[in-house]
Amino acid sequence: MPHDAGSWPGDGSWAQADPRDAVATTKADQIRHAIEEMIISGTFPPGTVLRQDELSRRFGVSRTPIREALRQLGAVGFVSFTPNRGVRVQALDRDEWSQTYLARAVLEGAAAEAAATRITDDQLDELAAANAQFAHHTGVLRRANASRDDRGQAALAWVESNERFHSGILQAAELPVVERLVTSLRRVFSGEASWAPGSAADSLYAANLKQHEAIQAALAARNGRAARALMEAHIMDSWALMESVLDESQHD
Amino acid sequence: MPHDAGSWPGDGSWAQADPRDAVATTKADQIRHAIEEMIISGTFPPGTVLRQDELSRRFGVSRTPIREALRQLGAVGFVSFTPNRGVRVQALDRDEWSQTYLARAVLEGAAAEAAATRITDDQLDELAAANAQFAHHTGVLRRANASRDDRGQAALAWVESNERFHSGILQAAELPVVERLVTSLRRVFSGEASWAPGSAADSLYAANLKQHEAIQAALAARNGRAARALMEAHIMDSWALMESVLDESQHD
DNA sequence: TTGAACCATTTCGGATCCAAGATGTCCGAC
DNA sequence: GTCGGACATCTTGGATCCGAAATGGTTCAA
Numbered sequence: 069m070p071h072d073a074g075s076w077p078g079d080g081s082w083a084q085a086d087p088r089d090a091v092a093t094t095k096a097d098q099i100r101h102a103i104e105e106m107i108i109s110g111t112f113p114p115g116t117v118l119r120q121d122e123l124s125r126r127f128g129v130s131r132t133p134i135r136e137a138l139r140q141l142g143a144v145g146f147v148s149f150t151p152n153r154g155v156r157v158q159a160l161d162r163d164e165w166s167q168t169y170l171a172r173a174v175l176e177g178a179a180a181e182a183a184a185t186r187i188t189d190d191q192l193d194e195l196a197a198a199n200a201q202f203a204h205h206t207g208v209l210r211r212a213n214a215s216r217d218d219r220g221q222a223a224l225a226w227v228e229s230n231e232r233f234h235s236g237i238l239q240a241a242e243l244p245v246v247e248r249l250v251t252s253l254r255r256v257f258s259g260e261a262s263w264a265p266g267s268a269a270d271s272l273y274a275a276n277l278k279q280h281e282a283i284q285a286a287l288a289a290r291n292g293r294a295a296r297a298l299m300e301a302h303i304m305d306s307w308a309l310m311e312s313v314l315d316e317s318q319h320d
Numbered sequence: 321m322p323h324d325a326g327s328w329p330g331d332g333s334w335a336q337a338d339p340r341d342a343v344a345t346t347k348a349d350q351i352r353h354a355i356e357e358m359i360i361s362g363t364f365p366p367g368t369v370l371r372q373d374e375l376s377r378r379f380g381v382s383r384t385p386i387r388e389a390l391r392q393l394g395a396v397g398f399v400s401f402t403p404n405r406g407v408r409v410q411a412l413d414r415d416e417w418s419q420t421y422l423a424r425a426v427l428e429g430a431a432a433e434a435a436a437t438r439i440t441d442d443q444l445d446e447l448a449a450a451n452a453q454f455a456h457h458t459g460v461l462r463r464a465n466a467s468r469d470d471r472g473q474a475a476l477a478w479v480e481s482n483e484r485f486h487s488g489i490l491q492a493a494e495l496p497v498v499e500r501l502v503t504s505l506r507r508v509f510s511g512e513a514s515w516a517p518g519s520a521a522d523s524l525y526a527a528n529l530k531q532h533e534a535i536q537a538a539l540a541a542r543n544g545r546a547a548r549a550l551m552e553a554h555i556m557d558s559w560a561l562m563e564s565v566l567d568e569s570q571h572d
Numbered sequence: 573t574t575g576a577a578c579c580a581t582t583t584c585g586g587a588t589c590c591a592a593g594a595t596g597t598c599c600g601a602c
Numbered sequence: 603g604t605c606g607g608a609c610a611t612c613t614t615g616g617a618t619c620c621g622a623a624a625t626g627g628t629t630c631a632a
Contacts, residue, residue, distance in 0.1 A: 096616090129616075131618095135388060136616095152622080154584075164496075170498065174429065346585065373614095404614055405613085573632105574631105576629105578628085584621105585622080591616080
């Protein structure tokens with residue numbers, strides 16, 4: 069191996085971030101994951117130009133696996149290629165964002181409908197737990213007198229419990245292909261928002277919580293049609309929430 | 321360039337197959353396209369193991385661009401990777417197929433709804449033309465006394481006019497993100513069927529045609545809700561048609 | 573002063589070389 | 603006869619090298 073492999077940024081935990089790679093994996097795949105995480109976490113904000121040489125130094129490998137990693141990210145839409153010019157972290161405009169939400173809405177709606185007939189009691193319990201968490205963090209976010217630090221913590225936890233709820237439903241639907249699609253849509257979009265849901269439209273958070281509970285109830289009642297309609301409306305409303313966050317951060 | 325570049329299979333028309341690549345493109349991208357076409361056209365049936373060395377000889381390039389092309393195809397799901405073992409053309413089982421259709425159904429349904437409010441008269445004319453073509457080829461397919469060769473021709477033309485109708489609606493919807501998603505879903509699935517719709521359930525073809533016409537009418541009437549419901553039902557019915565074709569080919 | 577051509581620099585794309593993982597076979601031991 | 607291990611071979615993964623495209627700055631002429 070060239071360069072100094074010991075000079076890795078962080079602690080090397082980038083490797084095997086995904087259990088799928090635990091058994092056997094290539095550097096190209098590990099690096100794809102690492103770059104993906106860096107994009108999502110905001111280390112590489114949208115619009116950033118990624119230089120192969122710089123990345124190869126940072127990861128302590130030659131440019132070959134870097135290029136393969138970038139090709140994969142390009143195929144999936146995380147970065148955009150310009151031949152002989154380099155790659156740049158994809159930046160979505162508002163219209164593309166809204167379409168991403170639309171796609172998620174109909175796909176997760178279909179998943180919710182499927183889940184209604186298949187969900188087990190254990191899975192329903194899991195959803196209830198996720199929603200309890202969600203309710204708690206929503207409360208912290210809406211509390212005006214919370215410190216800035218608390219808000220940041222709560223925002224992260226809010227996103228996490230939200231994901232827990234949504235992926236719980238996707239798993240219950242037993243539609244792995246659809247689940248993969250939604251996951252990739254969600255990852256692409258999460259890259260842009262360095263999520264500080266912060267002070268955004270207060271009532272929207274409350275509505276969001278109510279919607280989660282309504283969806284949960286529909287699933288418990290095995291009402292597929294209702295679950296679908298509610299989920300669709302919920303995600304389109306989340307888009308409104310997201311838009312208000314975007315507007316806000318634009319005014320900075 | 322190594323090897324004999326003159327020994328290209330075919331006539332070199334693989335290059336610049338996509339106008340997007342016309343201005344500036346890399347060999348890796350051209351080869352990705354070429355392999356993709358080969359998978360779709362059935363040259364590389366599902367399950368085929370793709371050897372880098374063989375591909376590099378076939379395309380007259382070194383293994384480097386081949387590997388980048390395969391990485392891209394892998395990221396998109398056309399092929400599956402096994403580290404140190406090679407890549408294999410992805411084979412979908414019946415359940416994954418059905419999910420692919422479900423995803424298409426809801427996404428194209430949403431597109432149809434959007435199209436209803438935006439479609440122009442010119443675009444409506446184009447849909448009508450596509451459907452006229454579709455009707456014609458459906459007729460040939462249903463004619464029992466057609467020769468085997470005629471049927472093959474008609475089958476291809478049938479698929480083509482079907483795509484013309486569907487992509488016409490997607491374009492009218494002005495949702496490029498959704499359109500890309502659907503296109504990639506459709507490409508993956510078309511790889512499997514070396515489409516000889518042939519003798520499959522006759523009444524299903526007739527139903528398919530009627531559904532196209534109903535969707536067209538809903539769009540003309542600017543009825544988004546109806547267009548969406550009809551499109552969804554249409555694609556789920558197409559799945560039934562596809563399933564019967566699959567069953568049939570299984571009995572060979 | 574401005575614009576166009578030329579050259580140096582940077583970065584990428586592709587080719588080649590080498591190392592490492594995987595498979596299959598052959599041989600020997602039990 | 604069968605099981606296990608060592609070895610030969612095949613294929614992939616990664617590193618390095620080189621040519622080509624794009625950029626930016628400089629110079630010369632109009």
